[in-house]
Amino acid sequence: MSNASTRNRGIPNPLAWIGAAALGLFGEIGRLAVFSARVKAAAFSPRWYIGQIWKQIVQIGFFSLPVVGMSAIFIGAALALNIYQGSGRFGAEQFVPNIVVLGITRELGATITALMLAGRVSAGISAEIGAMRVTEQIDALESLSASPYRYLYAPRFLAALIALPLLVLVADIIGVMGGWAVSVFGLGFDSTVYLRNTLDFVTRNDILTGLIKAVVFGAVIALMGCYQGDRSKAGATGVGRAATLSMVGAAVLVLASNYIMSTIFVEVGL
Amino acid sequence: MTTPILSLQNVEKRFGKNHVLRGVTLDVAPGESLVVIGGSGSGKSVMLKNALGLMTPDSGKILFNGEDVTQAKGKTRARMRERVGMLFQSGALFDSLTVWENVAFRLVNSGVVSRAKAKDRAIETLSKVRLGSDVADLYPAEISGGMQKRVSLARSIISKPDLIFFDEPTTGLDPITADAINDLIIEQVRGLGAATVTITHDMASARKIADEVAMLFEGEIIWRGKASDVDNSGNPYVDQFVHGRAEGPIQPAL
Ligand SMILES: Nc1ncnc2c1ncn2[C@@H]1O[C@H](COP(=O)(O)OP(=O)(O)OP(=O)(O)O)[C@@H](O)[C@H]1O
Ligand SMILES: [Mg+2]
Numbered sequence: 427m428s429n430a431s432t433r434n435r436g437i438p439n440p441l442a443w444i445g446a447a448a449l450g451l452f453g454e455i456g457r458l459a460v461f462s463a464r465v466k467a468a469a470f471s472p473r474w475y476i477g478q479i480w481k482q483i484v485q486i487g488f489f490s491l492p493v494v495g496m497s498a499i500f501i502g503a504a505l506a507l508n509i510y511q512g513s514g515r516f517g518a519e520q521f522v523p524n525i526v527v528l529g530i531t532r533e534l535g536a537t538i539t540a541l542m543l544a545g546r547v548s549a550g551i552s553a554e555i556g557a558m559r560v561t562e563q564i565d566a567l568e569s570l571s572a573s574p575y576r577y578l579y580a581p582r583f584l585a586a587l588i589a590l591p592l593l594v595l596v597a598d599i600i601g602v603m604g605g606w607a608v609s610v611f612g613l614g615f616d617s618t619v620y621l622r623n624t625l626d627f628v629t630r631n632d633i634l635t636g637l638i639k640a641v642v643f644g645a646v647i648a649l650m651g652c653y654q655g656d657r658s659k660a661g662a663t664g665v666g667r668a669a670t671l672s673m674v675g676a677a678v679l680v681l682a683s684n685y686i687m688s689t690i691f692v693e694v695g696l
Numbered sequence: 697m698t699t700p701i702l703s704l705q706n707v708e709k710r711f712g713k714n715h716v717l718r719g720v721t722l723d724v725a726p727g728e729s730l731v732v733i734g735g736s737g738s739g740k741s742v743m744l745k746n747a748l749g750l751m752t753p754d755s756g757k758i759l760f761n762g763e764d765v766t767q768a769k770g771k772t773r774a775r776m777r778e779r780v781g782m783l784f785q786s787g788a789l790f791d792s793l794t795v796w797e798n799v800a801f802r803l804v805n806s807g808v809v810s811r812a813k814a815k816d817r818a819i820e821t822l823s824k825v826r827l828g829s830d831v832a833d834l835y836p837a838e839i840s841g842g843m844q845k846r847v848s849l850a851r852s853i854i855s856k857p858d859l860i861f862f863d864e865p866t867t868g869l870d871p872i873t874a875d876a877i878n879d880l881i882i883e884q885v886r887g888l889g890a891a892t893v894t895i896t897h898d899m900a901s902a903r904k905i906a907d908e909v910a911m912l913f914e915g916e917i918i919w920r921g922k923a924s925d926v927d928n929s930g931n932p933y934v935d936q937f938v939h940g941r942a943e944g945p946i947q948p949a950l
Contacts, residue, residue, distance in 0.1 A: 558790075561786060561788060561791075562784045562785075562786050562788035563788050563789070563790055563791070565745065565750045565784065565788065566782075566784055566788035566789075566790070567790075568749075568750060568777070569748055569750065569777060569780070569781075569782045569784075570777075570801050570802045570805065570851075571774055571777045571778055571802060571805065571806070572801070572805050
């Protein structure tokens, strides 16, 4: 056994490599799952650090408004233009307001908001927590009888759960207004007709599905940020790497869970 | 014989291939001031973190007041941490909180003391480490490194713990402040009856504050004795360390 492994050293064995990669991936998923379970347990049982939760709502929610608003208005505007162009091919331009509001509420409002927050919030959380980890502040917290799960992670998790739906609601409204502005001022739509078509067409379920997605995205973003920060390796490179990993991880998980949720919503007829 | 307040029994800890602690056995009696010396990177800080449960040993046992806390979680761990203070080598102040909020963190967090009272206690404790009330409302980033160390020291003693770990309390301080810190440590032991484990490279400080000295080398405690015996320990490793010689059995890290 030891002979064989000595002889094979340096020659990559593809099966061994795939095996190691798979084990690594399962290990990572397992650790993330355990970490998430602990954060949720801390978040939904006393004691709550209300001051910390409020601070994080401001940090995650309020300070994300500019970036979310800007993204939403441009996405709504571009969407209206493209739908106008495409629907013109079979003379269906009048459906622009309907398709814009459908696309924004069911899909783009939530995903664009979450992707922007994967950068702004998830990476920010992991850089902050990572810096605390490597400067022993998390050890200090524990030594002073405070749980980092209750004091640091749960407040960020809860704040994201609360802030994301609110931000998505804002993104929905601003996104629709972006489409409205392009249609009215650029494509010759009548403002009143456009708005009436929008409001008549959109259903409660369209908005609700977007908000359900927002809650899930909020969980993903906060958990990924806290998880990578908590595991951060020492040094500026370690913290930088944690921020990158959490941003990429959160973005991919947002898009993957978005697809899964869309499938479920269609299946159950929401 | 009284039960040791802290007892490490054959504690081992490794990080991958790096076998840092290789069977550390060490007792700390209540009210005793123990100084631990040892080369840079020999595992002194790791030993304290294992004792406090911030790291879990790979094998061996840790007893606190006779109770096995090696794997302790929840209430048992919390009960232990309430009675133990720790000054981290890096200071480890919370940079999002002001100086007084750092010092009073344990009091405010425990919820039994009002914020106003906690602030008074913090300012009082800051004066023990020779810091004035003018620093109380500053953030850690706004004060010097030596001041941060003293704030951290104040944070570790504010709740009058039974056992205090000081990881290099005088490193980076001027000689006068360092001596004031020595006096403060002595006061914790003589005046308040706490047991202390102090890590230091400063032999003057060690001679002044220690009842006993222990030396950590290659992952084990290779010598332990009275502070007065440290100069004629008869142990070539201790001798070389205490006198700071490059020649001897310990090879300087290159
Ligand atoms: N979290 C960790 N992960 C991996 N290795 C670690 C970790 N903490 C410490 N080590 C390693 O353990 C060894 C001992 O480190 P430790 O900080 O205890 O040394 P020390 O005796 O306190 O040194 P110094 O006097 O310089 O503070 C070092 O080789 C260090 O690299
Ligand atoms: Mg150290």
